[in-house]
Amino acid sequence: MVTIYDIAAKANVSAMTVSRVINNTGRISEKTRTKVKRVMEELNYVPNQMARSLVLQQTNLLFLLITDITNPFYTTLARGAEDAARKHGFRLLFGNSDEDLDKENEYLDTILKTRTDGVLVAPTGDASLPHLEMLRKHGVPFVLIDREVPGVESDIVLGDGKEGARQLVGHLAERGHRRIALINGSPHVSSARQRLEGFREALKLNDLAYSENNVLETSFGPRNDLSEVGAWLDRIDPDTTAIIAGNNFLAVEVMRSLAARGRKAPDDMSIVCFDELASYAEVDPFVTVISQQAYQFGYLGMQMLIDRIKEGEAAGPWKKIVLPSELIVRRSVKTLG
CATH class of the missing domain: 3.40.50.2300 (Response regulator)
Structure with missing residues (x-):
């Protein structure tokens, strides 16, 4: 397995310099950065994501927790969430709570154990309050979609x-x-x-x-x-x-x-x-x-989450977006005299 020390030796730089190039930290000349990246490509170096996350305290993993991915509304919402996450260099994990508090709690454990950077969540219901409080206690940013929970202040995207x-x-x-x-x-x-x-x-x-x-x-x-x-x-x-x-x-x-x-x-x-x-x-x-606007639920919710992750308190007060909906008339209504 190729290590940063192998790259440092071939590029004739320090291991610290290689680390800074990989993590995009510190001041490094463009010439040195280009040289190190060229050696990384030559040696087919793949960064150790776990080690990188421990250094940066960031995994670049986000979690989408919804009630049921087979519902066309949530399927389209998930597409929007993934598109926004990928646009900003994040990978997206997801789970279905199936309207079940115990299952929602199981996913909460997974979220905390994987050191997920943030969560976009459609809560099971009002009883999800302690689950959301647990995320906040552990410093995991979250944004609510589709459903509010009394007692929880957060960014949220809702329909009318x-x-x-x-x-x-x-x-x-x-x-x-x-x-x-x-x-x-x-x-x-x-x-x-x-x-x-x-x-x-x-x-x-x-x-x-x-x-x-x-x-x-x-x-x-x-x-x-x-x-x-x-x-x-x-x-x-x-x-x-x-x-x-x-x-x-x-x-x-x-x-x-x-x-x-x-x-x-x-x-x-x-x-x-x-x-x-x-x-x-x-x-x-x-x-x-x-x-x-299912796609916009996911896309805007994920954008708000990423803003919170990157900016923290600088992102300002909690934001609430209420998306208008559209009546689409088809053939399922009979006109009565």
């Missing part, structure tokens, strides 16, 4: 869930729907709370009634057992003509449960949701959605 819900309700009301239901995420997740709040406000604005029977608060993650969704569909108000799903997974689960009952969208029930859907075979026709 309330406005998205208002747009969906308004669209349905314009198409003649008077009884609308909502299947949503857990009340312990900030994005779900925003969507419910926007839903209730929009019903009032459109002179539509709110019914407890017509709201199901469950998990945003996918599931194999659709019994909870099916049982809810069986007890919603009988005059319900449209359902808003808090995310794309829930929309697919509603359509599967409707199909199991011999019903389909939009003929028997209109369906709209937050976030784009993947190419599920069950999704026909295409669903009207509130499309969020």
Whole structure:
């Protein structure tokens, strides 16, 4: 294995000079730097990243912790995060919490053990507070995406869930729907709370009634057992003509449960949701959605994280970015007379 001493001997410089070239530290003439790099190439030298990280107290590793990479929203978000990380010379690791606090905690241990420079995280929910406090205690910078956690001050990138819900309700009301239901995420997740709040406000604005029977608060993650969704569909108000799903997974689960009952969208029930859907075979026709800027969530969140890592307190006060979303009208809503 080639060492910095081998390079120093061939380049006729000190090992300290070679170290400074590798780590880009100290004052070295351009002539000397070029000579050392040429020798490194000739000897096919590969720097020891672990040793380098111990010297610089930086690994150039970042971590993206999300709830489920199979969700098209997070898939696109991850692409944006990776592009921003690579642009600044960082490598990106990632994990899925699957909306599970214990799994989130396991990844926290991994983050701390690998000496990750920073974390971009979509927290499981409000109960993620101690996990984020642990990152702060160990000096690991983090930026939140998609979800807030009460009691945590940090940089954050969010969507406007309330406005998205208002747009969906308004669209349905314009198409003649008077009884609308909502299947949503857990009340312990900030994005779900925003969507419910926007839903209730929009019903009032459109002179539509709110019914407890017509709201199901469950998990945003996918599931194999659709019994909870099916049982809810069986007890919603009988005059319900449209359902808003808090995310794309829930929309697919509603359509599967409707199909199991011999019903389909939009003929028997209109369906709209937050976030784009993947190419599920069950999704026909295409669903009207509130499309969020998933790529920008990842890219801007990662840029904010890198700024915190490089600038520390000089980066200034915590920043909050709220990205607007777009209503994309397709064929999943039936117009009523």
